[in-house]
Amino acid sequence: MPVVPDRSWAPPEPYDLRRSLLVLRRGPYDPAFRETRDGAVWRATRTPRGPATVRLLPGRPVRATAWGPGADWVLDRLPALLGADDAPDAFTACHPLVAEAHRRHGGVRLIRTGLVLESLIPTVLEQRVTTEEAYRAWRLLLRRFGEPAPGPGGEAAPELWVMPEPRTFALLPSWEWHRAGVDPKRSAAVVRAVRLAGRMEEAARLPLPAALARLQAVPGIGPWTAAETLQRSNGDPDAVTVGDLHLPGVVGHALAGEREADDARMLELLAPYAGQRYRATRLILLSGVLPARRAPRQRHARIARL
Template sequence: MHEDVERCVRAVQSKDARFDGWFFTGVVTTGIYCRPSCPVVPPKPENMRFYPSAAAAQQAGFRACKRCRPDASPGSPQWNERADVVARAMRLIADGVVDREGVPGLASHLGYSTRQIERQLQAELGAGPLALARAQRAQTARLLIETSALPMGDVAFAAGFASIRAFNDTVREVFALSPTQLRDRVARGHPAVTAAEESVATLSLRLPFRAPLCPDNLFGHLAATGVPGVEEWRDGAYRRTLRLPNGHGIVTLRPLPEHVACTLSLTDVRDLTIAISRCRRMLDLDADPVAVDDLLRTDPVLAPLVDKAPGRRVPRTVDAAEFAVRAVLGQQVSTAAARTHAARLVTAHGRPINDPDGGLTHLFPDSVALAELDPAALAFPQTRRTTLMTLVEALAAGEIDLGVGSDWTEARTRLAALPGVGPWTIETIAMRALGDPDAFIPGDLGVRVAARELGLPATPAALTKRSAAWRPWRAYAVQYLWATGDHAINRLPAA
């Protein structure tokens, strides 16, 4: 979009928040870059320069605006909508792959050479993988500086910088302030993080999103299907445990009118960026609800549903492998039964954790742990035991990749080769684990009931044909169809 100068100028002049994250505006007279909705008086069009990413604006010599904080704007919806190599690379960078494995690791995940990846990212985003990861490190550093009392050396280490000097230089270059000056700009009084607190850092921050956002089905679904011990709804907030590269964490997410309040308790603050990225992905916060709803409104059957509660998101997951296991456990059983089966696995094979603020007790067991369990101990039919064990063995062996950088088509093909994994399971995993916005489950009971009541075709084949007009947002159409039913997934639980 950044190449459409006229459209970008109009968005900046109208301070249109819908385009935050789509592009960034550099102002040549001030050397500052902003989000489109920046509250300051818009510059003259001839003084505007447009960039596809914060990293590209930084590489061009612009520093972040202190008013609109463009580095904290919602992410571009492109990276969750698209399945091409650049989108997959951006999802992996957001998940910290470059910081953990370098550019060669990123290229290996994608099956391309480092030169090809660098060329494609540079062509589309104006910055290579290292610059994009550096911009992300700068944002993480700012969050830690402003929301914690960690010593600056610990902040630098946690944000992924190789040295204190690189940390200081980057913060000054991006924000035109030293780390100490950044901290001095925010309210004081953050509690110090000490060893006496079991090395757990608790950080509170805001997760921005593009309005509108309907929290009912989003948080309702996560709460109603939550696995006891791993997830809970407490005091008006959704809470769950997180398995992270350097440790574990607990997140508390509370929907508010203008943002989602997020409290993260981490055993290792190096996991902050990854934890935020996974929570944003789970809540689908980088979606473009206006684009989705505008298309779905063109269908006279869906239009009243969209107008009644616009901005529905697709409830996703923080752990794709975990969700795949839970999808198999949920085959042809009620929500309550699926939760019971999952809770038994968690109690028997999950790693215990301490939660002083609630009732969370375990991390969901990973694929390696589940691959070692005794199938005879599973309290469901033999065919489903076979399906589950085949799935976890394939996941543990790396034969199926469901991660953020996975190829959606290949993942579907490999899932389809497993015994007992049919279209419902595959598309459910595609929708909530892979994040495909066009995943569609015409055979789902709730979808079929809604279709019948709305006068839509009720058979899977006919409904699939009818749904062509909803592409590429069929996963969102499913949310509106589900919402016609009186099920707990469609409403926020009582506080």
Template sequence: MHEDFERCVRAVQSKDTRFDGWFFTAVLTTKIYCRPGCPAVPPKPENMTFYPSAAAAQAAGFRACKRCRPDASPGSPQWNERADLVARAMRLIADGVVDRDGVPGLAARLGYSTRQVERQLLAELGAGPLALARAQRAQTARLLIDTSALSMAEVAFAAGFASIRTFNDTVREVFALTPSELRARTRRTPAPVSGVLPLRLPYRAPLCPDNLFGHLAATAVPGVEEWRDGAYRRTLRLAHGHGVVSLRPEAGHIACLLSLTDWRDLSNAISRCRWLLDLDADPVAVDGLLRGDPVLAPYVDKAPGRRVPRTVDGAEFAVRAVLGQQVSTAAARTLAGRLVAAHGEPVADPDPSGGLTRLFPSPAALAELDPAVPAMPRTRVATLTGLVAALAAGDVDLDVGSDWQLARSRLAALPGIGPWTVEAVAMRALGDPDAFLPTDLGVRLAAGRLGLPATPAALTRRAAAWRPWRAYAVQYLWATGDHPINLLPGA
């Protein structure tokens, strides 16, 4: 979009926050860059230029606006909508792969050479993987400077900087202030070092929390997840340790409380939480298309902004999807809870009244599973053990940067993995916005209520009009029923 000058100018002049994260406005006279919805007086068009990423604006010598905080805008929705190399790379960079494994590690995960990855990112985003990761480190550093009482040395290493000098230079270059000056500007009381870090996760309005949090609460696995005091809480397995997060829907943002055993996992944890809640979606585009169908229009108008509830761990969701094959939500929770109790790594809940006690078992831990233990039909036990073996061996990749179609084909090749499981994983683990579940019982019941075709093949043909947002159409179809997944607990 940044190449459409007139459209960008109109968005900036109208201070349209819907385009925050889509592109960044750089002001030639002041050498600052802003989000489109910046509340300041818009510059003259002849003084504007536009960039597709904050990293590109920084590389061109612009510093972040102190008023609109472009570094804290929602992420571009196109990285979640697309399955090409650039989109996969951006998802992995957001997940911290470059900080952990470098650019060669990123390229290896993508299956391309380092040169190919750098060339494509530069061509589309105006910045290479190192610059993009540097921009993310700067954003994480500012977040910690503003909201925690960590020392500057601790902030530097928690944000992923290799040295204090690089941290200081980057902060001064990006924000035109020293780290100490940035902290002095904050109006909030920093959180204690040993405590829980409070954050605000922005999103594009509208957002309907009912199905999003209702689904997570209704399917919560005991010990790993819970709904407590109006918030969804869960444990997180991260690169350097583990964490516990609390997520609560608020007006204009998601209130997030994070407790981590290693601060280096902060950006990774934030990325996982945003992915879980689908916060970088573009609800205006999604609802605009779905509203064009007279069958869905009343449900879109009633509760616009439905998101797809995802997962913080693709392998975890795949295991849970197999456990949920042909059983009720309650039965699936019970089975998952037993696995967690037997194989999950113990953790301490930072909330004395909380009930989070375990991490969901890793594929490696479940690879030792005794086939005679799970109280399931023998065929489903075989499916579970086959899936776990494929995940543990790396034959099936379900992380945020995976190839959607390759993951689908490899899942489908496993014994006992049918179309429903493949598409459920594609929707909630891989994040494919066009994943569709025509054989799902809830979808079929909704189709019957709405007069849509009853057979999977006919319904799939009818759903072609909802592409590329069929995963969101499923959320609206599910909303026609009275299942607990559609209700915000306590509402």
């Protein structure tokens, strides 16, 4: 029988494996992300060496088992994926609500996948639509044009799918994007990005300003998409999201009781957290102190039915 590679990493206490990795899940039915009853997190990914599936079992240490051509690539970067490069002790809370969230969720670490396109593409799909529409598009594209993820098989292993190769995305005809509910602006942005796949992936090794500039050089990728991508691929604690419909109001409500805060006001309120603004917003969201949500910018509509 072939040897299945595995690895382990002992995180400092406290540590919350599930919440740390949950930012990678694109909805409860993400074909590339599953949780099983034993507490394990399963993830399918496309690495520079090919597809891989990794099973992460919580504990001390966290134990990882991987399958597929990209198994060694994933396991070699296991500590970064689990948040070893993060430095949560560098964070100082300047507001009681943030301090309480930091205390309660001290086990959440900022993860680093080292892979840009796998976060960039689903983030582009989330532009200007409801999360339900974006998650549906991601599911359909993976199941129709991706490939079954490598794995152990058997009833205990969930069915996972690896996202399509960049070339596959680049060659998708317009009617397939339409069937998935993706409008021409978003599909064009994805196609431009995957045609520059090598340049996009280099951003995972760049400092934040250079990485943001690299992604935003592609038409259709703005500050919101770039920040949301680099939060996952680079794990940068200062990759604050601007241009979001809800986040300024959430931050304004939590820190100053201002429901109608805009991006400028949000950044003003986050100024004491310079260098850690993404972590601060993550903690605010985890606090659960949220105002009533606004309606999406666009009406909910599946363009495949038009």
